[in-house]
Amino acid sequence: MPRKPNTDKHPQEEFWPGKARRVSITLNIGNWKNIINEYQCKLFIAWSLNYCVNSQQLIIKGYLITSDRLYLVWFIQPEMVNRMLMIFYEKLRREIHRFLEKQRQSGICLTPEAEMIASDESFEDLFEKYPYHNHYLSQLICGEKIDLPYYDPNLEKAKKDIQGAEFCSVIDYSGAIGPVNISFESQTS
Numbered sequence: 001m002p003r004k005p006n007t008d009k010h011p012q013e014e015f016w017p018g019k020a021r022r023v024s025i026t027l028n029i030g031n032w033k034n035i036i037n038e039y040q041c042k043l044f045i046a047w048s049l050n051y052c053v054n055s056q057q058l059i060i061k062g063y064l065i066t067s068d069r070l071y072l073v074w075f076i077q078p079e080m081v082n083r084m085l086m087i088f089y090e091k092l093r094r095e096i097h098r099f100l101e102k103q104r105q106s107g108i109c110l111t112p113e114a115e116m117i118a119s120d121e122s123f124e125d126l127f128e129k130y131p132y133h134n135h136y137l138s139q140l141i142c143g144e145k146i147d148l149p150y151y152d153p154n155l156e157k158a159k160k161d162i163q164g165a166e167f168c169s170v171i172d173y174s175g176a177i178g179p180v181n182i183s184f185e186s187q188t189s
Helices: 031-035 038-056 078-105 112-119 135-141 153-162
Strands: 021-029 059-065 069-076 127-131
Touching: 021 078, 031 038, 031 112, 038 059, 038 078, 059 135, 069 078, 069 135, 078 112, 135 153
Parallel strands: none
Antiparallel strands: 021 069, 021 127, 059 069
């Protein structure tokens, strides 16, 4: 007899091969962030995530893009995570190359580091992937309310991290429209 799907607060702990589940990852942005201003860097990441949502049917439940990290909560089959990351990386790589080529064409002198990236179609140092360890941040960027009967410094830090963030799914959960398309539907059925 098959087990019923897990519908508690921690669906990322449920694993059924071939079934989509909640997956949380942290991607540390590579050195390419040093050749593009912070806002442009975040914008390229948002565009690339939207490409995956629109063309690959990626279901994003929450995200936070900071100056040096991308926190991502998505609903995906575990065996598809690396494939989707490769699609995301390739789109981002194209955006970076397009930007650097426009810079070059407009007569802006690129730094040696930017020249190296612009000439390398397959530069690999986009991100370093890490497991996602901040459960509070994961809940907050997915629009979940957290009420604890005690003070927790980790929760307060997570709240501070998202407060005023321009590139965060909390914007969408508050009723506005953020820069990345997210899904509000429950995926536990």
